[in-house]
Amino acid sequence: MNDLRTAPHDDAMHDAVVLGAGPAGLAAALALGRTHRDVVVLDSGRYRNDPTDAMHNVLGFDGVAPAEFRAAAHRTLAAYDTVELRRTTALDVAPLDPAAPADGFVVRTEDGDVTARRLLLATGVRDELPGTPGLAELFGTVAAHCPYCHGHEYSGTPVAILGAGPHSPRVAGLMERIASRVVVLADGAEVDPEVRAALDARGVAIRPEKVERLEPLALPGGHPGARAVLAGGAAEELGGVMVAPTLHQAAPFAAQLGLELRKSGCVAVDPTGRTSMPGVLAAGDLAHTADFPMPLASVTAAMAAGQMAAGAVDGDLLGLAH
Structure with a gap:
């Protein structure tokens, strides 16, 4: 695998260009x-x-830093001479012929243009967090969005769900076997009666006060935690905070290409990763099929989607039927 910090002038028509070098x-x-x-x-x-x-x-990588995972992936790819990793940012993308997009695409980067017969988008999504002061500094450690990815790390500690949205009863159900106690911080918002009934049925307490701020806190035993300071001066000491970010495309390419999106804002794909534009595939957090209401935001799911989309790329180039 060639690893270039800056790309030379590139006149080649590559088989595929992959935008994004995360798991997918x-x-x-x-x-x-x-x-x-x-x-x-x-x-x-x-x-x-x-x-x-x-x-x-x-x-195989549970508890491993993301950078170590990527380094291991780079070492694996180094055995394949036809794979080239370019450390550069893509700026925009377009079909070579808008009337026949499957004929190929050009990607403009900071270091020159790249053309390819197929385009695979794997640029992921961006998490927009609630504006609670202190949340951004805790996100990814004490605060997280996925109980499957981070819930176990909060074992035996009180856990809060920030916001009493329609997701909160499900998250409470996932966390009740893990946390010592689950509390919903409504953050000053009115709670839907059906949500309240579902939380009451689980015995989950709801704090109605506005969350003034989240502060880092060392719990007994040195466990990292947070203090949620509520309006009126009350506080909750927590080992974890579950939050539901708003998702946005991390890159502008789906919009540039006019791809069909789902209500979630993610790219609409079929089970093989094909999008609404011939020749363009998408994999990972930025896309999902009609069978799921949201993308399966996990490293493993992203890897599986990337492998599936690569198979579809190969099939297209071989001229095989979908």
């Missing part, structure tokens, strides 16, 4: 490399899991 993009590159496809992976150096100190629920 790297898995796609491996699958394409193993079929000797000429693939360029564009790595901006920005990743959704940058805030976290460790990945979890990833077999």
Whole structure:
């Protein structure tokens, strides 16, 4: 695998260009490399899991820092001569011929243009957090959005769910076997009666006060935690805070290409990763199929989606039917 900090002038028509070098993009590159496809992976150096100190629920990499996972993936890809990793940021993308997009695409980067017969988007999503003071500093460690990825680390401690939205009863159910106690911080908002009834049925307390701020806190035994300071001066001492970010596309390429989006804001794909534009595939957190109401935001799911989309790329280039 060629690893270039700056790309030279590139006149080649590559088999595929992968935008994004997180788990989905790297898995796609491996699958394409193993079929000797000429693939360029564009790595901006920005990743959704940058805030976290460790990945979890990833077999073989549980508790490993994301950077270590990427380094291991890079070592794996180095065995494949047709895979090239370019450390550069993609700026925009377009079909070579808007009337026939499957004929190929051009990606403009900070270091020059890259053209390819197929385009695979794996740029992920950006988490927009609630504006609670102190939350951003805790996100990825004491605060997290996924009970499957981070819930176990809060074992035996009080856990809060920030916001009493429709997600809160499900998250409470997931956390009740893990946490010593679950509390919902309504943050001054009115609680829907059905949500309140579902939380009451689980015996989950609801704090109605506005959350003034979250502060780092060392719990007994040195466990990292947070103090939620509520309006009126009350506080909750917590080992973890579950939050539901609003998702946005991390890159503008879906909009530039006019791809169909789902209500979640993610790219609409079929089970193989094909999008609404011929020749464009998408994998990872930025996309999901109609069978799921939201993307399966995990490293393992992203890797599986990347591998599946790479198979679809290869099938397209072979001229095989969908």
